[in-house]
Amino acid sequence: MKYQNLTVVILAVLISMSCGISGKVSLDPESRKFYETARLIMIKEEKDIFNHLPDRESRQEFIRDFWAKRDPDSxxxxxxxxxxxxxxxxxxxxxxxxxxxxxxxxxxxxxxxxxxxxxxxxxxxxxxxxxxx
Structure with missing residues (x-):
């Protein structure tokens, strides 16, 4: 029974991957340019969050916060x-x-x-x- 459940889970994951279901969204040019360079200093969690933000406004807010929290003298x-x-x-x-x-x-x-x-x-x-x- 355990193997049957595991098989179902694996099949579900494979099907969702083959259908192109992904949490990532397409980025506008400004967001893509930011991510392309800033990912060099981003931690994994920041990359994951940024890549799953639903809209341009959310990404712009993320970018403002990203730089603000790194500002040594606010x-x-x-x-x-x-x-x-x-x-x-x-x-x-x-x-x-x-x-x-x-x-x-x-x-x-x-x-x-x-x-x-x-x-x-x-x-x-x-x-x-x-x-x-």
Missing amino acids: ETEENEFKEEFFGRIEYANRYFREGIPGWKTDRGRVFIYLGPPDKIDQRPISTILLSKD
């Missing part, structure tokens, strides 16, 4: 965190592009998430010549 008009985030995206696009925008590369995502390194160790490339003698 007394100022600008959001320093948001400005730093988009500054890092610009930097990544300038220095880490590899046929795709820099913020989409591994180096770019690491830079956006962690910020600039504390120290950069660069060594000149040298040539070593070996002789058979």
Whole structure:
């Protein structure tokens, strides 16, 4: 009997997946642009919530709250965190592009998430010549 119930549940899940029943909604261009970049710093729960918001107004409210709760100083008009985030995206696009925008590369995502390194160790490339003698 247990296996019969399990089979019914599995079939129901497979049928719903094949019918395209999903909790996700299609995003308007503004929401898609926000999600595309902000997902780099979103936690899983925020991604799930955003992808299931029913309308544009709900998503706009989410976006306002998303940046507001990350604002280190709510007394100022600008959001320093948001400005730093988009500054890092610009930097990544300038220095880490590899046929795709820099913020989409591994180096770019690491830079956006962690910020600039504390120290950069660069060594000149040298040539070593070996002789058979």
